[in-house]
Amino acid sequence: SQQGEEDPQALSIQEGENATMNCSYKTSINNLQWYRQNSGRGLVHLILIRSNEREKHSGRLRVTLDTSKKSSSLLITASRAADTASYFCATDAGNQFYFGTGTSLTVIP
Amino acid sequence: SQTIHQWPATLVQPVGSPLSLECTVEGTSNPNLYWYRQAAGRGLQLLFYSVGIGQISSEVPQNLSASRPQDRQFILSSKKLLLSDSGFYLCAWSDSSNQPQHFGDGTRLSIL
Numbered sequence: 001s002q003q004g005e006e007d008p009q010a011l012s013i014q015e016g017e018n019a020t021m022n023c024s025y026k027t028s029i030n031n032l033q034w035y036r037q038n039s040g041r042g043l044v045h046l047i048l049i050r051s052n053e054r055e056k057h058s059g060r061l062r063v064t065l066d067t068s069k070k071s072s073s074l075l076i077t078a079s080r081a082a083d084t085a086s087y088f089c090a091t092d093a094g095n096q097f098y099f100g101t102g103t104s105l106t107v108i109p
Numbered sequence: 110s111q112t113i114h115q116w117p118a119t120l121v122q123p124v125g126s127p128l129s130l131e132c133t134v135e136g137t138s139n140p141n142l143y144w145y146r147q148a149a150g151r152g153l154q155l156l157f158y159s160v161g162i163g164q165i166s167s168e169v170p171q172n173l174s175a176s177r178p179q180d181r182q183f184i185l186s187s188k189k190l191l192l193s194d195s196g197f198y199l200c201a202w203s204d205s206s207n208q209p210q211h212f213g214d215g216t217r218l219s220i221l
Contacts, residue, residue, distance in 0.1 A: 030207055042115075042199055042212030043153075088152065092207055096143065096168070101152035 004032075004089040004100035012106040019076040021103040023089030024069075032065055033090045033097065034074050043088065046074075081109045111136035115200045115213030123221050128173075128187040130216050132200030135181065140202040142183040143210065144175055147197040159183060160206075195220045 004025040013019050023032070031050045035043040049056045049065045049072065056063045062075040076083055084107045090097040115132045122128060134140055141160050145153040155168045157175035165175050172191060176184045183200060197217050201210040 033209060035210075040197075040215070040217070042214050043201075043210070045209035045211065048209055090210075094206060096155055096158045096166075096206065097210065098155065099145075099153040 004091050004098065006087070006089055006100045006103040008103060009101070010104045010106075012108065013079055015079060015081055015107055015109050017079055019079050019083070019105055019107070021074045021087050021105070023072045023074070023100060025072075025089075025091045026070065027093075029067075029091045029093075031092055032072050033092075034061075034063060034072075035088045035090060035099070037086045037088065037102070039085075046087075076105075079105075079107045081107050083107050111202075111211065113200065113202055113211055113213045115216060117216055118214065119217045119219075121219045121221060122190055124192055125189050128185070128190050128194070128218070130185040130198055130200075130218075132183045132185075132213055133181055134183075134202045137181070137202070137204065139180060140204065141206060142177060143201040143203075144183065144185050145199040145201065147199060147215075149196075153199065157185070190220050192220050194218065 004023045007022045033048045034046045037043045047058050047063050049063050060077045065072045086102040086104045088099050088102045090099045112135045143158045144156040147153050159165050159177045162177055173187050197215050199215045200213045203210045
């Protein structure tokens with residue numbers, strides 16, 4: 001299936017540390033997106049990276065994309081307690097996106 | 110600005126009862142619309158998507174159905190709910206297939 005898979009499934013860090021999450025997928029994509037979900041809420045779009053881009057920044061977020069390895073990473077620098085959430089990658093396939101199972105990030109104050 | 114409304118926020122239904130969840134989008138026209146289900150602690154499963162009025166594509170065979178009676182209205186229905194239909198249902202919209210999706214706050218459905 002096209003569905004992305006995030007790694008690790010869960011991550012716990014101290015406030016101020018960096019958090020890195022990885023996403024692997026199986027087939028060619030046009031773009032890859034990262035989303036965040038606070039507990040019991042809908043997903044919020046964080047960043048979109050196109051297949052011809054290798055790196056993209058947005059504030060404390062840095063996303064990389066390696067199409068040869070079919071993988072992407074999301075780096076959150078100088079983490080805050082408010083960054084505690086689940087993070088999902090989504091890969092496109094025609095008219096829809098396929099979401100992975102997510103990485104649950106806990107930032108300890 | 111665009112907004113998406115999804116209701117109800119929570120719903121408890123007996124097995125075998127019907128279901129109707131509604132999602133509406135404001136501030137945009139001809140959006141792509143999506144219904145997802147999320148089991149506890151899991152990722153999102155795409156159920157249906159629509160690129161226009163009356164155009165529904167189903168990803169997973171099941172006892173659920175979707176309809177798009179108006180440009181910015183997307184309805185998820187069932188005639189008879191099963192225990193396995195419990196979950197967190199999310200509606201989303203996007204300008205096109207390769208654009209970010211914007212999600213509602215979800216409906217938590219519990220089947221008793």
